[in-house]
Amino acid sequence: MTTTLKVDRILECEGLxxxxxxxKTKKAIEELNTGEVLEIKATDKGSVADLQSWAKRTGHQYIGFKEETGIFRHFIRKADPTETKEDVKFQYTASLDEINNKLASGEKLNILDVREPAEYAFGRIPGAISIPAGELEARYNELDRDKEFHVICRTGSRSDMVCRTLADKGFSRLKNVIPGMTEWAGDVEKDV
Amino acid sequence: MSNKLAIIASNGGLFDAYKVFNIATAAAATDTEVAIFFTFEGLNLIHKEAYGQLSMPVGKERLEQGFKAANVPSIPELVSMAQEMGVKIIACQMTMDVMNLKKEDFIDGIEVGGAVTFLDFAQDANVTLTF
Structure with a gap:
């Protein structure tokens, strides 16, 4: 089955x-904006190890890969060098342990995952809903202002920004989950 | 963090060329500053006429099929990719003198220098390779 994930650019490297x-990945990433996601389609088996190492060396985020009938689909997000910095400004936060404990005790949480669709597809907290940070302005109306939301991203930076935006829109029960999915060790749900 | 790769290319066959330019382009694509010093037979790899027709080692000619099947880029393609990404190419002056070669005999965009030119770069390289 071929799943389509929303990405900002697809790079065809089949047969190379x-x-x-x-x-080619290096060149394509240079042309993207920070936070955008590149999908690389390759048939070179070496690309599986190579692109992961490449991302690690260059500081970009390797989201994951999927193998489909001999084609490796890699997903890489162009990272922002400032994103890894501790730059959390929203005052209400929740730790991953709190989330894990609440879920374990059967509590129902509204978890809002604001990462890119490809990141969400490769692993999220079960039941989390997806609204990428970039689509927030257009889609915040889908959310009920009176409900409590736990907002999560990869490192706590995009979710911090989303919390502040939503607070401005009148949401009053928000928590930024820190540090984010990078440190999440609980169950995950995926589409791939 | 400075990230530098220094390569010495001193052999002139097709396999040598792939080893040198595959590593060099991969490194350049991974935010590494690369310089290659071409000396003795290594000069073949950047010689205008020679670099497009480098030979396979004797007895390995049958691999030509494999290169085609795997869709491996040609050496001139790899070289221009390397140069586009800023790989510094240094031809050894001493070998050029011995072989009576001029800068014009080589591809465009190269530097000519002596051992010290290369050492100056290699001095603080994180990785140094010899092919």
Missing amino acids: ACPLPVV
Whole structure:
């Protein structure tokens, strides 16, 4: 089954040998904006290890890969060097332990995952709803202002921004979940 | 963090060329500053006429099929990719003198220098490779 994930650009590297997938990935990432997601389609088996190492060396976020009939689909998000900094400003926060304990005790939480669709597809807290940070302005009306929301992203930075935006829109029961999915060790739900 | 790769290319066959330029382009694509010093037979790899027709090692000619099947880029393609990403190419002056070669005999965009030119770059390289 082929799943389509919303990405900002698709790079076709089918039939290309090492080191072309890496060279083309570098060029494509340079042309993206921070936070955008690139999908790389490659047939080179070496690309599985190579693109993960590449992302690690260059500081971009390797979201994951999917193998479909001999084609490796890699998902990489262009990282922002400031994103890893502790820059949390929204005053109400919740820890991952709190979330885990509440879920374990059967409590129903509204978890709002504001990462990109590809990140969400490769692993999220079970039951989390997805609204990418970039779509918030257009979609915040889908959410009930009176409900409590636990907002999560990868490192706590995008979710911090979303909490502040939602607070401005009149949401009053918000918590920024920190540090975010990078440290989440509980159950995950995925589409891939 | 400075990220530098220094390569010495001193052999002139097709396999040598792939080893040198695959590593160099992969490194350049991974935010690494790369310089290659071409010396002795390594000069073949950047010689205008020679670099497009480098030979396979004797007895390995049958691998030509494999190169085609795997869709491996040609050496001139890899070289221009490397240069586009800022890989510094240094031809060894001493070998050029011995072989009576001029800068014009080589591809565009190269530097010519002596051992110290290369050492100056290699001095603080994180990785140094010899092919």
